[in-house]
Amino acid sequence: MDQNKDKNRTISVLLVDDEKGYLNVLSNRLSKRSIHATKAFSGTQGIQILRKHDFDVVVLDLKMEDMDGIEVLKIMKKMVPDLPVIxxxxxGSQTAAREGMAQGAFDYLSKPCELQELMDKIRDAHKNREPL
Amino acid sequence: MEHVPEDRHIFYQVLTRKITMLIVIVSFFPMLLTTGILFSRFNGAYADKVRAHISELVQKHTQNIDTFLAEKTGNIRFMAQNFNPRQQSAEAFLKQNLALLKKEYGDVFTDVGLVDDKGIQFAYEGPFNLKNADYSSAQWFLMAQDQSVYISDVFAGLRGHPHFIIAVHLQGQDSHYILRSTINFGAFNSLVENIHLGKTGMAFIVNARGSLQTQTHVDLLPEVIQSVPKPKDFNDKATVFIKKEDNTGREYVCVAAMFKNIDWMMVFHQDLDDAFRDLQSTKWLTLSIFTLGCIAIVFVAFALPRNIVHLLSSADKKSEVMNRQVVESGKLATIGELAAGIAHEINNPVAIMVEEAGWIEDLLEEEDLKQCENLDEFTRALRQINTQGRRCKEITHKLLSFARKTDSTINDVQVNDSIREIVSLTGQMARYNNVIIETRLNEGIPYIRISPSELQQVILNLINNAIDAMEKTGGTISIETKISHIENKHLVIVIQDNGPGIPRDNLARIFDPFFTTKPVGKGTGLGLSICYGIIEKMNGKIDVQSEVGAGTKFRIWIPFQEIEEQTT
Structure with a gap:
């Protein structure tokens, strides 16, 4: 089926988080499931990578040492307005989550989350972006 | 009973007493002083005025009578000078002159007579048959011998009723006579008798020996007549004023004045109370006003401080409750911040642990581990890590949600969700105390606009109280939500337990600040009063029903307006 085909296509994801341990294991697990994950260990790094490469979806942490996630989100949205950011x-602040949504984030998940849930969201975001 | 600390109670008592004292001192003593001074001044001035008035009256009448006597004496002297026995017989002279006098003065002169030096009245004109009457031994005759003019005291004499005589000495060529005239006592008496003042004020005349010379319309006590001033008391003064008490205890005043033409004395007599009647009524009026003033001051001095201190104490209580509320919510906010920090710090490592376990699972799938004896155990352990990781997540999410709720910002709240959250938070403690929490939540309840954290604070407090009450016995707490349509739309939350109940005495004071039945150090007595304040702020209502042995039921009404249909 078309949907299955779509599901199996490699999606390129940019993971931005200053928790190196988390990012490593997450990218490993995603890659194993046909999602190509690129890691950025800080907000600044994430923006730099985005400048050079295209991604289908960005997964972004909100609280990072160098930059506030919301700020990163704003910059990324300026760079690629239709880029879905999860x-x-x-x-766990809902205020921050609400602000993120207001700034154009695609969805919101709190750590620790089920891998399947994250993958579903990534796929949804990707599907949403692709013109039908 | 006051629910204030003992030292505060004493402070209020001292404050009440101080204000009372101050009011009494500041208002009572000046009033006493003013009234006293004014009254004593008025008293003096009024007494002086009364004395002056009576003295003037007495002097005026004394002068009148003096003038009367001088005139009548002058009449007789003039008559005497005109007598010439050679030209006219004595009888004819007397008849003619008496007729003239009567014509001029009416009935003042009763009769006239001529008495020779032996005391025989040889000529007489008048209504009595007194010709040849012998006056040789009469006192007036003896007194008149040495004086050119003599006015006798009042006496009965030969005719048997009171009268007095004016006698003028006449020196003839070969002998001397006395021309005497009797003055009509009634005419004279009326001059004195008509002096009236007040109810008891009257005048009379006494002679030098203190015998009464006029008639009075009341009987005077002899001691009153005895006590009139003596001529020596005058010391060149026109009048003498004395104040005395008769033997019946009645006080009276006497004002006396001497006559010029005769050694008689005009005396005015009046009861003291009567003379100073106006002063007396003023005294009573002043006293009444003063007494009323005192009563008013005493009333104000006692009632006002009580009211003020009562207001002060309730204001103090309110501010204390507010302070505690601020402290409590500050505490909660701090705990909230701490919880949020901890949750965040824990979430990241837990996420890594869970993902790493997942990664091991992923890798295990790739390996050929059919020979591995412990494969099942590995799988179980990894699943356990996953499960426990999820449990950690639940805990941290609860902490975070608690942290979120500690502000009083108003939001659209689904009350049922708030209640569920609280129930899950308190569930552990309830289980520990053998308490079961049941909920019957009406799913039709809309979002309402309140502070979620404050509502949770109220419900948490009520649940905690119920758990505390059933600590020993265990029991059931049931929480119900429904909608009431009475008057306006209200959300009703009923929290009921089947614990020991609240005694009737305590029930009335349950929302009072600082009222607690918990042991010292365990309860502040503020929980329910804060709840009351919160619900009141929401324009809601909270009440309590309780029966000892059966349980306690708290009901909360929160008004809402169904304006927004929005859901998340």
Whole structure:
């Protein structure tokens, strides 16, 4: 089926999080599931990578040492307005989540989350972006 | 009973007493002083005025009578000078002159007579048959011998009723006579008798020996007549004023004045109360006003401080409750921040642990581990890590949600969700105390606009109280939500337990600040009063029903307006 085909296509994802341990294991697991993950260990790094490469989806942490996730989100949205960004954060503040959504984030997930749930969201985001 | 600390209670008592004292001192003593001074001044001035008035009256009448006597004496002297026995017989002279006098003065002169030096009245004109009457031994005759003019005291004499005589000495060529005239006592008496003042004020005349010379319309006590001033008391003064008490205890005043033409004395007599009647009524009026003033001051001095201190104490209580509320919510906010920090710090490592376990699972799938004896155990352990990781996540999410709710910002709240959250938070403690929490939540309840954290604070407090009450016995707490349509739309939350209940005495004071039945150090007595304040702020209502042995039921009404249909 078309949908299955779509599901199996490699999606390129940029993961931005300053938790190196988390990013490593997450990218490994995603890659194993046909999602090509690129890691950025800080907000600045994430923006730099995005300048050079195209991604289908960005997964972004909100609380990073160098930059606030919301700021990163704003910059990324300026660079690629239709880029879907999924917020994945350990900071459970709904205010921050709401602000993220207001700034154009695609969805919101809190850590720790089920891998399947994250993958579903990534796929949704990607599907949403692709013109039908 | 006051629910204030003992030292505060004493402070209020001292404050009440101080204000009372101050009011009494500041208003009572000046009033006392003013009234006293004014009254004593008025008293003095009024007494002086009364004395002056009576003295003037007495002097005026004394002068009148003096003038009367001088005139009548002058009449007789003039008559005497005109007598010439050679030209006219004595009888004819007397008849003619008496007729003239009567014509001029009416009935003042009763009769006239001529008495020779032996005391025989040889000529007489008048209504009595007194010709040849012998006056040789009469006192007036003896007194008149040495004086050119003599006015006798009042006496009965030969005719048997009171009268007095004016006698003028006449020196003839070969002998001397006395021309005497009797003055009509009634005419004279009326001059004195008509002096009236007040109810008891009257005048009379006494002679030098203190015998009464006029008639009075009341009987005077002899001691009153005895006590009139003596001529020596005058010391060149026109009048003498004395104040005395008769033997019946009645006080009276006497004002006396001497006559010029005769050693008689005009005396005015009046009861003291009567003379100073106006002063007396003023005294009573002043006293009444003063007494009323005192009562008013005493009333104000006692009532006002009580009211003020009562207001002060309730204001103090309110501010204390507010302070505690601020402290409590500050505490909660701090705990909230701490919880948020911890949750975030834990979430990241837990996420890594869970993902790493997942990664091992992924890798295990790739390996050929059919020979591996412990494969099942590996799988179980990895699943366990996953499960526990999820449990950690639940805990941290609860902490975070608690942290979110500690502000009083108003939001659209689904009350049922708030209640569920609280129930899940308190579930552990309830289980520990053998308490089961049941919920019957009406799913039709809309979002309402309130502060979620404050609502949770109220519900948490009520649940905690119920758990505390059933600590020993265990029991059931049931939480119900529904919608009431009475008056306006209200959300109703009923929290009911089947614990020991609240005694009737305590029930009335349950929302009072600082009222607690918990042991010292365990309860502040503020929980329910804060709840009350919160619900009141929401324009809601909270009440309590309780029966000892059966349980306690709290009901909360929160008004809402169904304006927005929005859901998330």
């Amino acid at each position: 917020i994945l954060t350990g900071h």
